[in-house]
Every structure is written in C-alpha cells, then in structure tokens.
Amino acid sequence: MGCDKSPRSIAKKLRKLQKQLERYERGGSSSSTRRSRTSQSSRMSSRVRQASTSRSVSPGLMDNLPESQDISEDLNTEDSPDTKIIEGLSDGGRLLCGVHYTQSTSRRTLIGAALKFDKKLQDTMIMAPIQTLLFGEGLGDRISQYKSLQRSAAELRPKSVAPTAGSSGNKESKRNNLNFRGPPR
Template sequence: MLSDAGRMLAEVHHAESESRRNLVSVDINRQFKDTLTNVSVDGWLFGENLEDRVQAAKALERSSADLKIAKTRSKIKRTYVQKASLNSRGLPLINQESVRQSRPVLQPLYKVEQNRSHYQRN
C-alpha cells in the first residue's frame, strides 16, 4: 500500500513536470525545441546540462549553415517598359442638361418671410 502511494505520487510529479515543460516550450526557439523536449525530466525540467546541449545545438546549426549551398541571384538585367496609362483619355463628358433634369430640386419646407418688420424696432 505504501509502495502504491509512492508510485502514484511519482506519476503525478512526472505528469506535472511534463505539463510545465510543455507550457514553457511554447516560447522556446524552434531550433532548440526538439533538442530540449527529447530529454527526460530529472532534477531539472530540461535536464541537468541544459547549457551544454544548447551550445551544441547552436554549433550544429552554424556548421549546417556552412554546408548548405548559398543561393545566388541571377545577374540578368531586366528592363521594364512602362506602358501608356489606359486612363489617359479621361472620363467621358456628361451632358450637363441631363444631369440637371435627373436631380430633384429641393424646396424648403417653410417660406421665409421677406418682410421682417417684427424684428425691427420702432
């Protein structure tokens, strides 16, 4: 019974450590993520010699970059010809009479009196 309780505590501790590692690994750089998540959990979340593993991963990344073929850009000179604008003629002219006839004329809702004698002083 005591050994079963110890196993259960160890299993809970391991599950908690794995979930903490998953939460932390979201913010880790992708090139180091595989290196760090393949390590088993011991006294530390990512193993005891984390610094050595990170330095080894950086060195491996640098050496693999040196081995890759550098992509060269083609040296072909390209000339671009600017075509005439398709809108160079402008918009067609609108017959102003047809525009005036189609527009409704707005009339004021009230008439303004021309004689404003009630505002004048005697």
C-alpha cells in the same frame, strides 16, 4: 486504489496511510511478534555479513548497519498486518510519482511553448529525459551544440546569387512597363 489523481484524494489517501502506520507503530506488535522479528533481523544481519565477506567487502563496514527485517519473509504470510501497510505505502508512492511526472511534463510543455520561434530547439529540449533537473543534466551543453550545428549548417548552404546588370531579368522588367506597346495582334 482508484485512478483519481486529484490533490485532495492523494492527500486523503496519504493521511489514511499515515494513521495506519502510526497505529501499527503504537501497539500493533505483541511480544511474540517482537521475538520473531528479532530472530528475523538477526538472520538477515548474518546473511548480509556473510555476503559481505564472500564479496570481499570490508567486514567493518557491514558491522555498522542497523538491524533490519527481511521484507520478503514478511510478505509471504498473508495474515501479516505489514502486508497491508507496505501495499498502502507502495500505492502512496506510486501516486506521488504519478503526480510528480504529470507536473514535470506540464511544466516542460509550458516552457516549450515559449520556444515557438525555433521548433528544432524546442524538440531538442523536450526529448531530453527528466532527471534531477527539468530538462536533464547538461542542458547548456546541448543548446551550445545545437547552435554550433546551426552555424555550420548555415555556412554549408549555398548563398543566393544576385542577378547581374546584363542578365535577362532587366530586359523583362523593361518589357513589363505600363507604357510598353507590344506587337499588334
């Protein structure tokens, strides 16, 4: 697959993969492949049940699992049509993940640009990992922690001292008067 990530090319590739999958589901399996698949699925089911009893998982839970195929056995044969379909679906999944990631990062950047007034808050929000929510779980908690740290830092900073009436600052301001005559040169 190419590196073209435009929405049109992604949609075209997904339609192509969907057609391949539909073709495969309609008539791609003969009776011999059905027999081999049922034997594979029964072997897989027995392996799952054996693993469940060895790991002390309740066996009743594993009885309700649907019959499934062992994908690794299917992929070991190069001639299998399943290999091409699975590779295509994998490529489609990667494309969708890439598009989702780029959209999420661009949305975060646009929202972060609105926070120009507070660069540290912007950095705090952008450094959060993307999870189910755009800025991750617990954004409100992180913002409240940031604000409490800002308040405590403001309390710890030394306050600027205002000059007193008898300090040297007043004498200098009188000397800088425009009508002041200094000593002759």
